[in-house]
Amino acid sequence: MRIEKIKLSVVSMKLKTPFITHLGTVHEREGIVIEVMNRDGVFGFGEVVAFSSPWYTEETVQTSLHMLKEFFIPMIFQHHIEHPSEVSPVFNQFRRNFMAKAGLEMAIWDLYAKEREQSLSSLLGGTRSAIPSGVVVGAKSMKETLLQIERNLENGYKRVKVKISPQNDYEYIQSIRTHFPHVELMADANSAYILKDTHRLKALDEFGLLMIEQPLGYDDIVEHAKLQSVLQTPICLDESIVTLDDAKKAIELGSCRVINIKAGRVGGIQTVKDIHDFCLEKGVPVWCGGMLEFGISRAHNIAIASQPNFTIAGDISASSRYWEEDITTPEVMVHNGMIDVPSGPGIGYEINRERLKDVTIFEESFTKQ
Numbered sequence: 479m480r481i482e483k484i485k486l487s488v489v490s491m492k493l494k495t496p497f498i499t500h501l502g503t504v505h506e507r508e509g510i511v512i513e514v515m516n517r518d519g520v521f522g523f524g525e526v527v528a529f530s531s532p533w534y535t536e537e538t539v540q541t542s543l544h545m546l547k548e549f550f551i552p553m554i555f556q557h558h559i560e561h562p563s564e565v566s567p568v569f570n571q572f573r574r575n576f577m578a579k580a581g582l583e584m585a586i587w588d589l590y591a592k593e594r595e596q597s598l599s600s601l602l603g604g605t606r607s608a609i610p611s612g613v614v615v616g617a618k619s620m621k622e623t624l625l626q627i628e629r630n631l632e633n634g635y636k637r638v639k640v641k642i643s644p645q646n647d648y649e650y651i652q653s654i655r656t657h658f659p660h661v662e663l664m665a666d667a668n669s670a671y672i673l674k675d676t677h678r679l680k681a682l683d684e685f686g687l688l689m690i691e692q693p694l695g696y697d698d699i700v701e702h703a704k705l706q707s708v709l710q711t712p713i714c715l716d717e718s719i720v721t722l723d724d725a726k727k728a729i730e731l732g733s734c735r736v737i738n739i740k741a742g743r744v745g746g747i748q749t750v751k752d753i754h755d756f757c758l759e760k761g762v763p764v765w766c767g768g769m770l771e772f773g774i775s776r777a778h779n780i781a782i783a784s785q786p787n788f789t790i791a792g793d794i795s796a797s798s799r800y801w802e803e804d805i806t807t808p809e810v811m812v813h814n815g816m817i818d819v820p821s822g823p824g825i826g827y828e829i830n831r832e833r834l835k836d837v838t839i840f841e842e843s844f845t846k847q
């Protein structure tokens with residue numbers, strides 16, 4: 479590959495409805511779009527999914543910009559990359575900063591697939607032509623939450639996820655279950671609980687949740703194993719799994735029965751593949767998480783989720799779930815709860831240049847010397 483130019487665009491878009499967790503509410507989404515261009519003028523696209531503040535992981539838009547400018551972009555210009563799988567080992571000379579690394583690595587995967595005129599899905603060994611789509615809902619009032627669920631089920635979504643915390647769990651889930659006895663329902667706690675709350679989580683066993691996501695500490699693996707041993711509901715780990723080694727430890731200790739894979743959280747597509755392949759071997763299903771992303775990252779997620787062990791509907795929803803207008807064309811669409819996996823080159827979605835320009839608040843380009 480001959481990567482000549484890299485462009486970073488910081489974009490900002492207002493969410494249609496605020497995204498609420500016990501850690502805070504997101505109204506406005508900032509992110510970084512990364513374009514890599516080769517000598518022949520072919521483009522690859524990626525997105526840095528870090529938020530403006532470090533509430534989900536320690537990274538932010540600004541730390542990512544810093545890491546990309548000072549370290550990761552120069553590394554790409556210095557090393558000769560023949561295949562995108564070589565990017566992650568190069569970046570891992572520097573610690574963590576996984577979302578910054580992932581955005582650039584994923585743009586290089588897209589470029590590589592486009593150079594070969596192959597879809598990213600087929601490059602990754604994807605076996606699905608369509609993937610099931612899940613949606614995350616939650617509003618200030620119970621009434622509004624129930625309305626959101628109803629609307630999304632009418633629109634065909636296959637699985638519903640809600641956020642829980644010790645302030646909002648048993649009665650909340652009970653009420654949803656009463657109104658929707660058969661919906662595929664799961665709950666994400668984003669580390670709102672401690673081991674002493676085991677009884678609260680155990681009480682949720684009666685609602686037949688698909689899984690409970692990340693109940694305990696964001697970097698814990700040991701206490702989740704203790705919790706899983708007394709819960710019937712499968713635990714899914716999100717925040718705790720940032721490397722292949724984390725996945726190995728969690729599965730060996732029995733800390734979870736499912737893993738949520740997000741390319742941003744684990745540093746890119748190569749590690750996604752490594753965790754996916756390991757989980758497949760161990761019989762642990764995985765699904766693709768979401769980061770309130772724009773269309774580019776959504777498109778990557780669709781290709782990622784076409785791999786064989788992504789057997790559970792993930793948090794990959796339509797562009798219109800969050801955005802008035804997305805930055806890809808077409809936008810990501812859900813039909814009868816499914817999203818088609820594109821067969822065109824790379825991520826298989828074009829960039830809506832005009833929309834991208836409208837939402838860009840800062841940009842900077844880098845050229846190989």
Ligand SMILES: O=C(O)CCC(=O)c1ccccc1C(=O)O
Pocket residue numbers: 534613614666668716767768769770771793794795
């Ligand atoms: O992208 C989505 O639809 C929401 C997915 C979600 O729950 C989420 C969004 C931002 C940060 C963390 C999480 C999470 O899965 O914990």
Ligand SMILES: [Mg+2]
Pocket residue numbers: 666668691692716717738767
């Ligand atoms: Mg989560």
